Amino acid sequence: xxxxxxxxxxxxxxxSQTAIAAGSRQDSWLAxxxxxxIQLVMLQMILKFSLLSKDxxxxxxxxxxxxxxxxxxxxxxxxxxxxxxxxxFLKELTSFAVAMIYVQTPSVxxxxxxxxxxxxxxxxxxxxxxxxxxxxxxxxxxLYLIGLFLLLPNVKLDNxxxxxxxxxxxxxxxxxxxxxxxxxxxxxPVVLSYVNKPEECQKTLTIGSIIQGFLLIxxxxxxxxxxxxxxxxxxIYRGYIALRYISYGNFVEHLDPIGFSIxxxxxxxxxxxxxxxxxxxxxxxxAIKSYKPLIFPTGFIILLLSNIFxxxxxxxxxxxxxxxxxxxxxxxxxxxxxxxxxxxxxRERNLE
Amino acid sequence: xNPKQILICFIxxxxxxxxxxxxxxxxxxxxxxxxVGIDSAEKNNILLSTEVVLPSNIxxxxxxxxxxxxxxxxxxxxxxxxxxxxxxxxxxDFTSRKLFYGxxxxxxxxxxxxxKYNMDELLDFFVRDPEFRERNWVLITPHSAFDILNTDHPxxxxxxxxxxxxxxxxxYKSKTISNDLLHVYQTLQTRGQDIALPVxxxxxxxxxxxTGSAAFKSGKFAGYFNEIESRGVLWxxxxxxxxxxxxxxxxxxxxxxxxxxxIKASSTIEPFIxxxxxxxxxxxNQTGNIASMFSKPDLQKPDIxxxxxxxxxxxxKREIEASLIAAKRFHSDVFGFGNHIHYxxxxxxxxxxxxxxxxxxxxxPVNVKVNCRINQVGLLLR
Numbered sequence: 171x172x173x174x175x176x177x178x179x180x181x182x183x184x185x186s187q188t189a190i191a192a193g194s195r196q197d198s199w200l201a202x203x204x205x206x207x208i209q210l211v212m213l214q215m216i217l218k219f220s221l222l223s224k225d226x227x228x229x230x231x232x233x234x235x236x237x238x239x240x241x242x243x244x245x246x247x248x249x250x251x252x253x254x255x256x257x258x259f260l261k262e263l264t265s266f267a268v269a270m271i272y273v274q275t276p277s278v279x280x281x282x283x284x285x286x287x288x289x290x291x292x293x294x295x296x297x298x299x300x301x302x303x304x305x306x307x308x309x310x311x312x313l314y315l316i317g318l319f320l321l322l323p324n325v326k327l328d329n330x331x332x333x334x335x336x337x338x339x340x341x342x343x344x345x346x347x348x349x350x351x352x353x354x355x356x357x358x359p360v361v362l363s364y365v366n367k368p369e370e371c372q373k374t375l376t377i378g379s380i381i382q383g384f385l386l387i388x389x390x391x392x393x394x395x396x397x398x399x400x401x402x403x404x405x406i407y408r409g410y411i412a413l414r415y416i417s418y419g420n421f422v423e424h425l426d427p428i429g430f431s432i433x434x435x436x437x438x439x440x441x442x443x444x445x446x447x448x449x450x451x452x453x454x455x456x457a458i459k460s461y462k463p464l465i466f467p468t469g470f471i472i473l474l475l476s477n478i479f480x481x482x483x484x485x486x487x488x489x490x491x492x493x494x495x496x497x498x499x500x501x502x503x504x505x506x507x508x509x510x511x512x513x514x515x516x517r518e519r520n521l522e
Numbered sequence: 523x524n525p526k527q528i529l530i531c532f533i534x535x536x537x538x539x540x541x542x543x544x545x546x547x548x549x550x551x552x553x554x555x556x557x558v559g560i561d562s563a564e565k566n567n568i569l570l571s572t573e574v575v576l577p578s579n580i581x582x583x584x585x586x587x588x589x590x591x592x593x594x595x596x597x598x599x600x601x602x603x604x605x606x607x608x609x610x611x612x613x614x615d616f617t618s619r620k621l622f623y624g625x626x627x628x629x630x631x632x633x634x635x636x637x638k639y640n641m642d643e644l645l646d647f648f649v650r651d652p653e654f655r656e657r658n659w660v661l662i663t664p665h666s667a668f669d670i671l672n673t674d675h676p677x678x679x680x681x682x683x684x685x686x687x688x689x690x691x692x693x694y695k696s697k698t699i700s701n702d703l704l705h706v707y708q709t710l711q712t713r714g715q716d717i718a719l720p721v722x723x724x725x726x727x728x729x730x731x732x733t734g735s736a737a738f739k740s741g742k743f744a745g746y747f748n749e750i751e752s753r754g755v756l757w758x759x760x761x762x763x764x765x766x767x768x769x770x771x772x773x774x775x776x777x778x779x780x781x782x783x784x785i786k787a788s789s790t791i792e793p794f795i796x797x798x799x800x801x802x803x804x805x806x807n808q809t810g811n812i813a814s815m816f817s818k819p820d821l822q823k824p825d826i827x828x829x830x831x832x833x834x835x836x837x838x839k840r841e842i843e844a845s846l847i848a849a850k851r852f853h854s855d856v857f858g859f860g861n862h863i864h865y866x867x868x869x870x871x872x873x874x875x876x877x878x879x880x881x882x883x884x885x886x887p888v889n890v891k892v893n894c895r896i897n898q899v900g901l902l903l904r
Binding site for chain 1: 536652655656657704707708711712861864865866868
């Protein structure tokens with residue numbers, strides 16, 4: 171599937187400027203630059219690992235590397251990752267919708283709408299998702315750029331001073347937390363065997379992540395510049411608040427639906443890809459011929475799992491404390507573990 | 523059932539969930555709020571008033587000749603409660619419709635309430651609630667906010683709209699420090715700057731008008747700037763957009779005055795340390811045109827324009843110094859000098875932050891330098 175670039179790129183569209191939330195304050199944009207560097211390193215690592223055995227199905231590859239028992243544990247962990255991440259994304263999206271627009275709508279209705287749409291997309295497989303993305307991704311990026319461009323006149327440069335007030339520590343912390351949201355490094359090895367030109371992945375994905383990195387840097391800088399470091403840190407949906415502030419001569423104003431549609435579109439794509447990945451691995455693991463019967467159960471589990479987050483402030487705390495560690499476990503620790511096994515376990519020959 | 527039938531059933535089922543949002547409200551079921559007023563009431567209560575549009579009383583164009591004005595196109599409701607949000611809900615006791623605040627344009631706070639409460643406490647609800655927009659203007663009134671919402675304006679049908687437009691029109695004379703909700707809240711979160719808000723009063727004919735501004739110290743009301751002091755603050759902040767500077771040509775008493783229209787103004791604030799003490803250099807650059815002259819010097823002579831420029835610099839410097847004296851009297855750092863010290867000397871700022879307003883700011887030496895340029899003289903040469 172040559173469309174992988176669009177698929178994976180939409181996983182990247184930056185929505186929450188986590189570096190700001192992590193307390194990097196006026197230096198958040200520096201944190202995002204650092205985070206882009208970390209992400210590129212992670213991407214190269216994961217691609218090296220995945221391209222090593224590009225023709226083999228994910229779960230059989232894992233089993234070959236780790237052996238039966240450890241392999242099963244790793245696979246179950248991967249399934250957990252996709253299910254749990256989707257649950258977190260779903261809760262994020264729903265609580266945003268309920269907080270901002272559908273104040274009195276029961277959140278389970280919004281949950282259902284999103285899950286059913288995502289399941290439907292996942293049901294039709296990777297190619298359909300990729301082609302949908304060909305429409306959605308340019309829409310998201312152009313809306314994103316329009317919003318940022320209209321915000322430019324409201325940016326105050328004073329909001330970036332003083333640079334590095336509290337030293338490098340908050341910047342590194344922000345970069346760590348921000349780069350942990352780079353979840354598609356977990357997604358790529360799962361679907362790589364279904365891509366028709368895997369050799370081109372290296373180039374396209376690198377370009378894609380550089381584009382997303384720049385978008386995130388610009389967005390973080392502009393939001394800090396508009397809201398100021400103090401207000402940006404205390405608001406939950408900072409990008410949305412900034413978009414609402416756009417006003418040109420009583421004519422171009424009330425642009426918050428743009429922010430909402432960017433958020434919904436990209437989160438739905440993310441969730442549907444993760445549902446697809448989760449049910450695909452489960453099917454391979456359980457030796458079921460087709461992944462399709464597993465999609466709706468997966469969606470249902472995600473729906474139930476999303477309720478472990480009790481309220482918005484707990485969710486927000488989760489996103490800057492536990493979530494980065496959880497992600498880094500899957501983005502760094504497990505790939506490293508597999509890589510070490512390949513290098514020293516003498517199983518490399520088996521894969522070739 | 524074959525798969526197609528199942529799919530069709532599924533689609534029909536799905537329509538149950540895509541019918542729209544729960545709290546959808548039709549336009550004829552809501553009351554549009556255009557202005558909110560906050561007064562303080564007895565026993566730590568808040569008196570919250572809302573100005574609601576009466577659509578049926580809005581006269582449409584084309585009815586000019588016909589009699590039958592149906593009365594005011596707005597009405598005000600108010601309720602007393604312990605918190606802002608409770609008061610908002612209590613107002614529903616008197617209204618048949620649910621009120622919609624998305625088109626609210628002004629928030630008026632009475633002087634009394636702003637003395638009693640911190641602005642951070644009063645404005646929290648308006649920032650937290652998703653319905654209010656960040657472009658609301660925040661104003662202070664020495665009268666009661668309820669009265670201001672009930673004043674009539676000859677040109678506009680709704681007093682709130684009139685006040686909001688007056689604030690916008692004020693950029694043509696730069697005599698008040700206007701701030702919208704986002705900036706007010708943003709400034710309240712920073713330690714090195716205080717807010718200043720425009721003041722709305724009512725005149726003899728019960729019409730609202732905007733004059734001067736109110737200074738705050740750490741979110742609490744501190745005192746009033748008159749119009750000259752307000753513009754002094756705006757010069758330092760670099761926020762003067764347009765306006766008139768009147769220059770006495772011969773001496774202060776005579777009537778021979780020259781007025782200069784401000785075209786462009788900017789400022790730089792630069793903190794410095796000399797002999798271990800902190801100080802501020804303020805440089806204001808202004809470009810203007812001569813708009814009218816009561817005396818008639820020959821503008822073709824090279825010295826004359828230069829003379830006008832130096833005289834104008836003096837006038838502007840006097841305005842800035844007046845504002846500095848007033849702000850120091852109120853212990854209110856509306857200029858954001860604290861922020862600039864924070865930007866340039868972060869370490870020093872940490873040590874003086876606690877005593878900034880009461881000890882350092884009141885004794886702060888400020889050097890003001892004004893550069894004026896006059897580019898145009900209009901269509902007449904003398």
